Every structure is written in C-alpha cells, then in structure tokens.
Amino acid sequence: MSEAATPVDETAEEFIQRWAELNRDMQNIGASPEYERITRGCEPCQGAIERIAEIHAAGGFVEWDGMEITRIKKMYTRSYDVWATSAPTRYKNSESSPVERFKGGPHKFMLTLRRTADGFVVDDLARRPL
Template identity: 35%
Template structure:
C-alpha cells in the first residue's frame, strides 16, 4: 500500500538531512590541525608554458592586404607630414622616397597636404613575380607648399599604378612604384 506524505513532511525531512550533513563539515573546520596546502607539480622550465595562440606563427599578410594597408599609410603620411611608417614600408622605393621627401619639405616650410587617398578598384598580379597592377580612384588633393603660399589643387580621378613588392618577414615592402596608363 502506498503512503502519501505531505509536502510539509518532506520539508522537515530535508531540514534534518541538511543538518545531519552540515554538522560534521562545520566541526571539521574547527580542528587545530593546520590547513592542508595543495601540492603543485614543479615546473620544468622557468618560463610559463605558451598558450595555444602564442605558439602559432603569425599569419602572413597577402600582397593585396599589404598594398591596401600601404596605400592607407600613404594617405595618412600626406595628411600628417609624418613619413616614418611610410618610409619603413617603402625604404628601397625611389619614387616613394621622393614623395616622402616632398611631403616633409611642405610641412617643414609650414605647408600641408589634404588628400583622402585612393579607393582601390582592383589589384592584379602582373607577369613579374611581386609586381601588381593597382587600379584606383584617387580623391582630389589640396596642398600648400609653404606658409603663406598659394593653395594648389589636383582633381583626382581614375588611374593605375604598378607596385613591385619584395618579401619582408611575414609581410612585404614596396620596392618600386610607377604610374601607368590604365
């Protein structure tokens, strides 16, 4: 025969069971024995072991990704006068160094350049390894060569450039840049 218990009866049973389990745990905490210290395995090296993401090699930057990054840095260089990052990415490129020299000259003389850069329409590998045809829409350029100088303007528009790259670690460097008929 089944005996039915009320919910109230089960509540009393649960409380009694909880006290029965809690008392030994509380008493164990009152002993004079020192707390046990966990034993940690001794490491075999003095440096921490690398996490899985630290052991991976950095992903190589594709030529297309590099060209887009380099073009953005060129626009930043012209707008700020800070040529250091642009030169680092273009150190063997004579045309790039001439452009950086000109930008530095304008800013040193109190002038400026305002240019929103290129919108890259396409990047296509050419016959020579490391050479890319980059088709762009160039934003208009406004510039002044020196303090108090006359403001000058380039209208911008579509164009094409041959960019030659050389490997540099997991990335690239520009070694030549020239404007070509698009």
C-alpha cells in the same frame, strides 16, 4: 588587413590596401615611420616622402582623403598593377603660397613588392597608363 592577419602573414592585396592608407596618412601628417619602413627601398616613394616633408616643414599642408583601390592584378612574380580612384587634394607648398588643388580621379600604378621576415615592402612604384 583581415582581423587575423598581421603584416607578416597578410596577402599582397591586403598589403597594397595598407600601403594606400599609410600613403594617405603620410601626406596629410607629413611623416609616417611605418610608411617609410615599408617603402625604404623604393626611390619614387622616398622622393615623395622627402617632398611632403619639405611642404610641411615650410608651413604648407596636404589635405587628401586618399585613394580607393578598385582593382589589383598580379603581373609578374613580384609586380602588381593597381587601379585606384584618388580623392581630390588641397595643398599649399609653403605657409605663404596659395592653396592649390588636384581634382583626383583614376590612376594606375605598378607596385613591385618583396616579402621580408617582417612582411611585404615596396621596392618600386611606377605610374602606368590607364
């Protein structure tokens, strides 16, 4: 988000960058009230929040440096294709489970956004083929 932009007046592109940062924080910390607020209407997002909370509650962890958004393209009135490169991930599903890894790499998503009085929110998230 630019120095002058607030969530109310940020562009869709600025919001998508902020969404990616909040997603990283939510996974590493196990909770993020701001991520939950901006994704409350997104079923796939809520599923991810629940799964991450389960991992942390069971004594597991997620270590992820997030993703770099490399391209954003407006597709429809409210939908954006988003290309990103994900950092590698280390995680444990519980305190007693082994450490597992995702190697990271390129991903593509379609984000469906809605502007509210408080700024953008995510209504849907879908993985797309590269």
